[in-house]
Amino acid sequence: MIPRSVVALQMIRESLVTKIFVVCFLAIHMPLLAMIAYLAGGYSSHPFPILTILLVATLVGTIACLAALWWFIRPLRLLATALKRYNAEGAPVRLPVEGTDEIGVVSRAVAATMNELEGVMRKLRQQAMTDQLTGLGNRRWLSERIVTEQARAEREKSPISVVLFDLDHFKDINDSFGHDVGDRVLIGVGEVIRDNLRRYDLAARIGGEEFCLILPKTRIGEAVVIAERFRTQLEKLNVDPLPQGRITASFGIYQATPCDSMQAMLLQADRALYRAKEKGRNCVQSFDWHAETR
Template identity: 50%
Template sequence: MAKIFLVSFLSVHVPLIALIIHLLSGFDTGPVPVFTLILVATLAGTSICLFAIWRFIRPLHHLAVALKKYPEDKSVLKVPSNGNDEIAIVTDAVKSMLSQVEALNKQLKHQATTDFLTGLGNRRWLTEQVPALQSQADRTGEPLSIILFDLDYFKNINDEYGHDVGDSVLMAVGEVVKDCIRPYDLAARIGGEEFCIVLPRTSGEASLNIAERLRVAFESSYVEPLAHGRITCSFGVVQSGPGERLQQLLRRADMALYKAKDAGRNTVIGAFVNKKP
């Protein structure tokens, strides 16, 4: 602000300064030369004032434009803030606040789409992600399969040992899943003790092998004070058919899962009646 006041003060006095210099220099003091001098000096002073103010407030204009575009374009976070005047301070403050907002939004999005116990995705996240994978599979002709599983007798674990032990079991299951899946696979906890794994570019037969490896890994895991081998899961495995939606897939996988439970639990059952050729 001090710069603007100083420039404005000097610009306003340009005609007076020019007149004083004109008189002291002994130039013609007739009305026409003096009037012409004052007019030119006034125009020059005004032009200098307007140009200087435009240069001073241009960063504020850039900031306003960037803020207007902020919902679609995050370039406001890259707006330079030169100097230490008020506009630079405002620019830095705005960038700092928006950076905090961005970090908070990412944190909230993560919390809204992640199961806090297992670190896997939740049902909402899975529902948002799967349609794009199914569309890609339909375009490329590649298979896509789903493994649905839940913990056997999980309610008994909570009733006998308490919910803290039950939570530890869920966390152990989450770690096993994260260790066993590929970077492009999707895994989510979609219910209390129910989990879903989406396997792009994976046939139903290959998914059965993956489910079997998971079954063995769960059975081998240990959480105190449970007995070794107490953590087991039942699995339903399906391969996506053409145009089949997620809910249809989950329904078929759920039927296979119940067959696994009826077969004695700790079992993998596949259902591929709608399998792609």
């Protein structure tokens, strides 16, 4: 059988009301307990020492009561601070709460709920920024990342190139073989892109069969070489029942300037892409802004 003293201590630990009651009871009766101890010790009953003991005991009881109450509600203060940080900065709610009373239970439950909610929100944000079919970024993701890359390029005085390409006669694949085959083609293209990207390159699917590569630290001549490699790899892509070499793409390349918006970059790359289509598709064309303006 569990001793009653252990049961009582367990009840005090798990009940905020009991804790407050015990602390307030002891604090209120501190002067009385001090007076009883003083008189039981056989000390003088002169009014001055008695008043002094009562005053000191009252102060000690009051300070101890306030300190205990401060400690009891500390998890609530930590929770309030964490929630304010979450609302202001999106910081995860983490609390070093060890208590088993009502405040501890509520604090842990709120922290767990907020962390679970943050996990769900993080997944939703990722889904909103990802093309579900290919696993690449989408247009929204690209528009956010490209601003960062342009700022870095301007800060480091380094070039940045844009490669825009789309699959040749992709509609014919859907019409002749079905959308399931078309989807498998897009998935295969996504795999080719991921396998050939450098660690700092960006890739996104920005349309039905249209893709965009952002190549930091890359001049237009280097971008042409990279695009040719992608073009060759796509020609080798095998998706049953399509014949080998049926999957091809036309590429347009533009070396951006720091002041270019995303729309301007895509527009110039699209002009080069249009040239590639005019030249018979399955080729790489670049748009040299300096050459165009001379």
